[in-house]
Amino acid sequence: FSNVSSSMSALSGTCSILKVPCYTDSPLYPRHFRRASSNSNHASRAPNLRTIVSARHPKRPRNSSDQLPVAQRTITKLVELPVIPIGSYISSHPSIIHRLDPRLKQAWLAALLLFPPNGTSEEKLLVCLFLTLLIAVVLPSRSWRPQLTGVASIVASLFLLVFIGADGVLPAAHSREPNYSYEGLEYLQRLEGSYGYMLWHYGPIQITRKSVDLAIGASCLTFTILQSTFLILCTTTPEEMAKGVRWYLRPLSLVRVPTDEIAFSMLMSLRFTAIVFEEMRNLSLGLIARGIDWNSLGWRGITGLLGALTSRMIESLFNSSWAVSAAITSRGYLKATKLQSHMPEARDARGLCMNLASILLLCAFAGFFEV
Template sequence: MDLMRSLPIGLYLEQPQTWLHRLDPRVKLAWLMSFLIGPILANNLWRLGLVGLLIAITLTALIPLRVWKQQMGLLLIFCLVLFGVTLITPDGLVLDHQPRLPAEDLDIRQNYEYVVWQFKFISITRLKLDLGIKLSTQIFTLLYSTNLYLLTTAAEEITTGLEFLLGPLRRLKVPVTEILLTLTLSLRFIPLVLEEIQNLTRSVRTRAIAWKTLGFKQSMQLWLMVSEKLLENLLMRAEQMATAMDIRGFTSPNQHLVRWHQLRFHRWDWLILILLLPFWSLRFLWG
């Protein structure tokens, strides 16, 4: 099994190039922050609308089915399971209370049913339904919007967008370039970590170790040896990267001009950015 291709954790999709790939990273970052902030103190209708909008964006971008299954399929299943578990678990409101209105007023006023559906020991109440929608949609929106951003934005584009937005902090003597260089190296180091884990896993499998005959103590010793080897290999990779930068004369970002990515605003970028105005208008009016 190829761990680097089967593990759907923020991997960048190089091909095919969708319309999301061609957007300016600053525009995508603005929409990402809108998706992260928008669900705060919002009603359930707005939360469900955000989920539908994310699914529509994914479908219109024509992301391949294999990527769609890895990126959104598992997350959808997890959120649906979370929603179902929330519906069948007790809500904690089992206390009896005295109604404030007389009996005749209770018959006149509009009937309010707290229990939405009940079958034997399963009881779905309005509180559990509301809580289930909030939890499932919130987790889906936060995780999938971030994952979709990483899926369609290269590490250099992310760094360029963040450097542009954090540029005013340089007046406060904040080392913006150093921080973003560290972020870029960290993003580039993730595939190396996955590659080392994959190589060690394959080496252990090829040795056909009889785990049942080793026992718990010897198995733990073996895994400690594997972990030590993994740490040693990662430190060696990090040292190789530092040596390569040192050989090329890179001592400090302040002395070397770091060009991450060339930012350009096109008509399509302006249109997508302007759509944030009706988005937030609907959020404050109906959300």
């Protein structure tokens, strides 16, 4: 509540500077909301988020001019974001991938990004299907379903865009060869199963085999990047991720590359990602509490207000980073090279067998796409 109150006070100053019309003299709730008396039989219900958002905008007929502004709908979606960001480590559902060595996980991540683009379209689709099934088995459904929905919408939009626009523009120059009608080739019967470069053609839009291959390749690569990164982040702690990166970057220390500082910066960025989500939610709650009339602002007022809020959020993030660094320094931190991680390592026979099996599968995966 202290963060929300501070954000509201900051927003009041920002709105006063920018001369933003706000509803401060009247309550946030519409007039037909009344408190239930103590003698009433029905208990009073607390208004939900949509009631607070639409407090100054009562329901009207759904016309194009009566819809909520885009800025208000965007802020409402920001408030509805989860407190824990997507891609955080999940320890409540342990699996075999949780027990693998983090260096092997990062090697698998690099292999999934490098080798499938060399395969055919069917092989790329099989990799995406296998990755989806693996995520569904390893992670709980409440964590991967919202993320999969968003990724599927992004991949579908990219597929349609590349599918239509990759080879959809007709060439400006005409062929120098004579038309096939002059040779009498148009009367030849088309053979079944013959190769055809053009799949569909209508006006200036054409769909060819090249556009299909490019669309499948781009969408599968995007899906593989997002889902494999999501799986690695959900099954690996930030300390293990930093430890693996530090091990891979160790040869660069011979040329005086600050590998320890890079690994430590990665650890801190993974640990404090939730602070960014928290600041966004606090600013959005402050905007909702102010009850800003977005229709009277115009695009210039909205742009100025969003710019001021962005600078306020960046300033708050810098203050939080300074507080974190001061807390770390006060606890005896001197240098990243002197930092030692104390994590239990899996040295039993079962863990070694799983790591060896993962190495063999990785070699087979790389050899399959290189042949």
